[in-house]
Amino acid sequence: MxxxxxxxxxxxxxxxxxxxxxxxxxxxxxxxxxxxxxxxxxxxxxxxxxxxxxxxxxxxxxxxxxxxxxxxxxxxxxxxxxxxxxxxxxxxxxxxxxxxxxxxxxxxxxxxxxxxxxxxxxxxxxxxxxxxxxxxxxxxxxxxxxxxxxxxxxxxxxxxxxxxxxxxxxxxxLLGAERVRDGDVVVALASSGLHSNGFSLVRHILAKNGISFTDHSDDFGGQVGEALLEPTRLYTAPLLKVLQNPSLDGAIHSLSHVTGGGIAANLARVLPVGSWVEVDRATWSPSPVFRILSDLAGSSLESSEGTWNLGIGMFAVVAPNKAAAVVSAIAADGIPAWAVGTVSTSARDLAGFEQGAKGVDGGAVRLTGAYAS
Incomplete structure (x- = not known):
């Protein structure tokens, strides 16, 4: 040198x-x-x-x-x-x-x-x-x-x-809203936790309650920060198996990754204009981490549906005659999956529904009922 x-x-x-x-x-x-x-x-x-x-x-x-x-x-x-x-x-x-x-x-x-x-x-x-x-x-x-x-x-x-x-x-x-039909079943794929969205709110809630990431908490099952770092569940490999399975050819019409914007908005993006879905909260129980954070915030789970995934990391909109087989195939790869609603194109009042998101003129979605305990 x-x-x-x-x-x-x-x-x-x-x-x-x-x-x-x-x-x-x-x-x-x-x-x-x-x-x-x-x-x-x-x-x-x-x-x-x-x-x-x-x-x-x-x-x-x-x-x-x-x-x-x-x-x-x-x-x-x-x-x-x-x-x-x-x-x-x-x-x-x-x-x-x-x-x-x-x-x-x-x-x-x-x-x-x-x-x-x-x-x-x-x-x-x-x-x-x-x-x-x-x-x-x-x-x-x-x-x-x-x-x-x-x-x-x-x-x-x-x-x-x-x-x-x-x-x-x-x-x-190519998957997308144009494939979705009246009567299609909306299948939810479970998240592993918070994934990577809404952490500004998480940090705000913890700070207001004087809780440090290094604190240990029985509610969180150990160190707070380590519990919150539960890694994002990966859906690609199991979904590719379904898409490449000859017996399930054409079963999946659209997919939605539940990230920023929450549950309803992300599902609405992959539905056609004029369609609507009511997602039944009673079909699942949000993971404990969501309940703990909501309790600390003094708010309801429903109030965070536009921020957190609340236990659903991905949606699959599926042909009704193959929905059960898709659920079984995904579950066989270790990811809990279940039906949460049905696509409809019938005329109705859509007041209170999320309609499209992020510049996409999609379908309409709202969550109904109460979460399972």
């Missing part, structure tokens, strides 16, 4: 950026990332660009690429508070890849981005290992990523994560 290079390197270190720590982080995560690579991935880890062989798309009649990008939101604040970083990566994959399955696409590859105040190699490796583990579970190649050190902008222990993924689907297999 020349004297000028040494001077430049020292100046960068003095500015708070440690390139050697970044290199070590890559080494620590390398094996986990490599396990997501099949023969379609070229170049391995560390290239300027990830390479993925898409020659298989030549066998498609009319291939469509599907893409999604997202982050984990303020859930990362809890991971940072209790210094536990091995599950937040699964949350990221759930938020990104499970949006791709919604259109019926098979995920192909994903990239991630981590911004932090200081690169702590072990911490970065734990985050990326969690991403890689979830990518492996969903059949998604993790082909690249970036860790950026932002001293002075973020604190030494602060970070944020984001990612993007790409999948492919045959045009005539």
């Amino acid at each position: 020349t004297e000028q290079q040494q001077s430049s390197s020292a100046s960068y270190a003095e500015a708070g950026v440690d390139t050697a720590a970044g290199d070590l982080a890559v080494e620590l995560m390398k094996s986990a990332v490599s396990r997501t690579h099949g023969p379609d991935v070229f170049g391995g880890v560390g290239g300027f660009a990830g390479l993925f062989d898409v020659s298989a798309l030549k066998d498609f009649r009319h291939p469509l690429l599907a893409t999604s990008t997202d982050g984990v939101g303020t859930k990362v604040a809890i991971a940072q508070a209790i210094d536990k970083h091995d599950t937040i990566g699964q949350d990221l994959v759930g938020m990104v890849v499970d949006d791709i399955i919604v259109v019926g696409a098979k995920p192909l590859f994903m990239t991630d981005y981590i911004a932090c105040g200081k690169v702590v190699p072990k911490r970065i490796a734990e985050i990326v290992t969690g991403i890689a583990r979830a990518c492996e579970e969903t059949g998604t190649a993790l082909v690249g990523g970036e860790t950026a050190e932002h001293p002075g902008l973020l604190g030494p222990d602060d970070y944020d994560v984001a990612g993007a993924a790409v999948g492919a689907v045959e045009a005539d297999a």
